[in-house]
Amino acid sequence: xxxxxxxxxxxxxxxxxxxxxxxxxxxxxxxxxxxxxxxxxxxxxxxxxxxxxxxxxxxxxxxxxxxxxxxxxxxxxxxxxxxxxxxxxxxxxxxxxxxxxxxxxxxxxxxxxxxxxxxx
Amino acid sequence: xxxxxxxxxxxxxxxxxxxxxxxxxxxxxxxxxxxxxxxxxxxxxxxxxxxxxxxxxxxxxxxxxxxxxxxxxxxxxxxxxxxxxxxxxxxxxxxxxxxxxxxxxxxxxxxxxxxxxxxxxxxxxxxxxxxxxxxxxxxxxxxxxxxxxxxxxxxxxxxxxxxxxxxxxxxxxxxxxxxxxxxxxxxxxxxxxxxxxxxxxxxxxxxxxxxxxxxxxxxxxxxxxxxxxxxxxxxxxxxxxxxxxxxxxxxxxxxxxxxxxxxxxxxxxxxxxxxxxxxxxxxxxxxxxxxxxxxxxxxxxxxxxxxxxxxxxxxxxxxxxxxxxxxxxxxxxxxxxxxxxxxxxxxxxxxxxxxxxxxxxxxxxxxxxxxxxxxxxxxxxxxxxxxxxxxxxxxxxxxxxxxxxxxxxxxxxxxxxxxxxxxxxxxxxxxxxxxxxxxxxxxxxxxxxxxxxxxxxxxxxxxxxxxxxxxxxxxxxxxxxxxxxxxxxxxxxxxxxxxxxxxxxxxxxxxxxxxxxxxxxxxxxxxxxxxxxxxxxxxxxxxxxxxxxxxxxxxxxxxxxxxxxxxxxxxxxxxxxxxxxxxxxxxxxxxxxxxxxxxxxxxxxxx
Numbered sequence: 001x002x003x004x005x006x007x008x009x010x011x012x013x014x015x016x017x018x019x020x021x022x023x024x025x026x027x028x029x030x031x032x033x034x035x036x037x038x039x040x041x042x043x044x045x046x047x048x049x050x051x052x053x054x055x056x057x058x059x060x061x062x063x064x065x066x067x068x069x070x071x072x073x074x075x076x077x078x079x080x081x082x083x084x085x086x087x088x089x090x091x092x093x094x095x096x097x098x099x100x101x102x103x104x105x106x107x108x109x110x111x112x113x114x115x116x117x118x119x120x
Numbered sequence: 121x122x123x124x125x126x127x128x129x130x131x132x133x134x135x136x137x138x139x140x141x142x143x144x145x146x147x148x149x150x151x152x153x154x155x156x157x158x159x160x161x162x163x164x165x166x167x168x169x170x171x172x173x174x175x176x177x178x179x180x181x182x183x184x185x186x187x188x189x190x191x192x193x194x195x196x197x198x199x200x201x202x203x204x205x206x207x208x209x210x211x212x213x214x215x216x217x218x219x220x221x222x223x224x225x226x227x228x229x230x231x232x233x234x235x236x237x238x239x240x241x242x243x244x245x246x247x248x249x250x251x252x253x254x255x256x257x258x259x260x261x262x263x264x265x266x267x268x269x270x271x272x273x274x275x276x277x278x279x280x281x282x283x284x285x286x287x288x289x290x291x292x293x294x295x296x297x298x299x300x301x302x303x304x305x306x307x308x309x310x311x312x313x314x315x316x317x318x319x320x321x322x323x324x325x326x327x328x329x330x331x332x333x334x335x336x337x338x339x340x341x342x343x344x345x346x347x348x349x350x351x352x353x354x355x356x357x358x359x360x361x362x363x364x365x366x367x368x369x370x371x372x373x374x375x376x377x378x379x380x381x382x383x384x385x386x387x388x389x390x391x392x393x394x395x396x397x398x399x400x401x402x403x404x405x406x407x408x409x410x411x412x413x414x415x416x417x418x419x420x421x422x423x424x425x426x427x428x429x430x431x432x433x434x435x436x437x438x439x440x441x442x443x444x445x446x447x448x449x450x451x452x453x454x455x456x457x458x459x460x461x462x463x464x465x466x467x468x469x470x471x472x473x474x475x476x477x478x479x480x481x482x483x484x485x486x487x488x489x490x491x492x493x494x495x496x497x498x499x500x501x502x503x504x505x506x507x508x509x510x511x512x513x514x515x516x517x518x519x520x521x522x523x524x525x526x527x528x529x530x531x532x533x534x535x536x537x538x539x540x541x542x543x544x545x546x547x548x549x550x551x552x553x554x555x556x557x558x559x560x561x562x563x564x565x566x567x568x569x570x571x572x573x574x575x576x577x578x579x580x581x582x583x584x585x586x587x588x589x590x591x592x593x594x595x596x597x598x599x600x601x602x603x604x605x606x607x608x609x610x611x612x613x614x615x616x617x618x619x620x621x622x623x624x625x626x627x628x629x630x631x632x633x634x635x636x637x638x639x640x641x642x643x644x645x646x647x648x649x650x651x652x653x654x655x656x657x658x659x660x661x662x663x664x665x666x667x668x669x670x671x672x673x674x675x676x677x678x679x680x681x682x683x684x685x686x687x688x689x690x691x692x693x694x695x696x697x698x699x700x701x702x703x704x705x706x707x708x709x710x711x712x713x714x715x716x717x718x719x720x721x722x723x724x725x726x727x
Contacts, residue, residue: 001381002386003388004265011259018247021125068204
């Protein structure tokens with residue numbers, strides 16, 4: 001190790017890999033991963049969220065996790081977004097493409113995509 | 121892309137309860153379920169809740185699984201990792217007053233962790249100790265970088281002095297002061313050394329082991345910082361060979377640090393050289409004493425020598441040496457990075473920062489806890505420790521191991537720091553905290569520690585070699601009902617004599633368990649001597665077992681269980697019973713107590 005820059009480079013590279021262990025962050029993205037969800041394609045949705053959140057540099061602000069069946073199986077894959085001080089947002093019939101859009105517009109931009117929500 | 125991480129404790133506690141097999145099973149199951157690309161298995165150091173091991177934590181949820189068995193792994197992987205349903209029956213739920221749904225029960229919300237403040241243990245149970253990159257991700261080696269590029273050695277010493285950090289090995293000597301002496305006492309020294317005391321001989325203490333196993337790079341970084349501060353380029357870690365996992369992980373960490381150039385020549389291109397080696401101890405308690413430890417590193421028999429000269433002037437191989445304990449070092453990088461003020465903001469007037477305690481004995485959550493100095497014993501035992509099992513009453517807590525003393529129930533609200541503990545006749549020691557309930561006999565406890573010091577006395581000085589032996593004999597007589605009240609006074613006198621005249625810390629502190637139990641539980645000693653009774657029912661020679669004839673149905677279950685054949689049939693049949701009552705022959709009885717549990721009618725009493 002010849003310089004502090006080298007050390008900083010390793011730290012930045014590794015940070016994403018350990019930040020997950022710091023527990024709940026501000027925003028929680030919860031993907032329904034019960035049998036109904038998985039059958040409807042929740043797995044690629046979950047993985048897209050994980051990748052896009054990291055790509056957008058939001059790893060320290062948002063955590064992506066999974067949950068069981070929430071009872072609206074006909075709308076799966078269902079994704080819920082929890083944020084402190086805000087109402088829960090429930091996205092339904094998600095796809096990987098929609099997931100990427102949610103990360104971009106909702107998580108990053110702060111704007112709920114009403115078209116994809118349960119109420120719509 | 122990894123979306124979930126499974127942290128499996130690889131500390132000594134969980135390893136002995138089978139965590140290695142569990143990790144293997146997890147690895148198999150993750151592959152079997154096709155999750156290798158999404159879920160990562162990480163072996164970590166100790167989480168602290170050793171009583172509940174093996175411990176597994178799943179992130180990002182932070183779900184805390186306790187007492188996981190190999191057969192549970194398939195279910196955890198299939199249910200939790202695949203489908204997102206935590207396996208509720210395995211989740212640790214003792215959250216005290218926190219009312220959360222099961223999915224929100226995260227580690228940090230549990231009563232055990234909520235009141236803790238982790239500084240020395242901050243990475244234990246969080247990073248994989250065998251991967252240097254994970255330590256670096258947690259700001260590892262940043263403090264060393266800062267010290268080498270932005271601070272002079274005097275700046276470093278000033279910072280440590282200002283933090284108020286005191287030695288965590290037991291003595292509580294200000295760490296900055298120690299460094300200052302080692303830097304300045306011998307200005308023309310051609311060689312200096314940095315040494316680490318990882319001998320940890322106190323029965324019941326295991327915080328140093330945990331740091332070595334869970335965060336070994338923190339020690340390496342801190343020793344390099346100490347080297348820079350005092351002007352040393354070689355370090356030694358003296359660790360007992362009975363800590364195989366700790367030794368292995370530390371060696372891996374040293375090798376990795378060398379490979380990265382964080383040990384060796386010209387670190388960070390600043391021209392500063394530092395390297396270190398491990399020296400294995402054979403587990404002699406006396407080698408935790410600083411002069412004996414250094415003699416042992418030199419390859420000689422581990423015996424103490426008189427001080428002065430102190431190590432700061434004449435230490436290892438006769439050169440100025442700084443010797444600190446593992447936990448002390450573990451605080452150093454944080455002090456450098458976050459500043460002395462941050463550190464000094466925790467704790468009490470004269471004891472700053474946090475302290476790690478190894479909780480053991482009659483307590484629900486056996487394990488490692490780190491709390492700010494000044495936390496009361498009540499908080500540690502009742503809140504974090506989860507109280508005493510089976511609804512028993514708290515009697516006393518022993519701190520400082522064989523060198524310390526006990527804190528009785530009426531002092532449970534004492535804020536724990538160096539000075540308060542000394543004042544009430546105990547000491548911080550390395551941080552073993554053994555909790556005792558009403559079933560513990562204080563004379564027996566004192567005897568236990570004396571047996572230990574008699575075994576571990578090196579024999580170099582007479583007060584310790586012969587004094588502790590005589591002390592033990594006196595205690596033994598008391599527990600057998602053979603002592604007089606005069607013996608009690610003689611014993612006390614001998615205690616003070618040993619304290620005053622023994623050569624090293626081991627001998628000088630050896631009578632402490634006796635003195636402190638005498639101070640707070642003299643009535644128990646008197647009960648043994650005058651009434652020939654052991655109030656807690658522990659000392660066998662003062663115990664008698666008997667059968668209440670009128671309660672006895674004569675069924676014979678107790679007689680069957682008696683290994684000594686001491687139970688015989690009498691010719692008395694109690695009113696309303698069909699068989700003659702049984703009785704215990706006191707001459708044959710070995711007082712094992714095996715009969716008591718077999719009696720359905722509670723006719724056998726101990727007293």
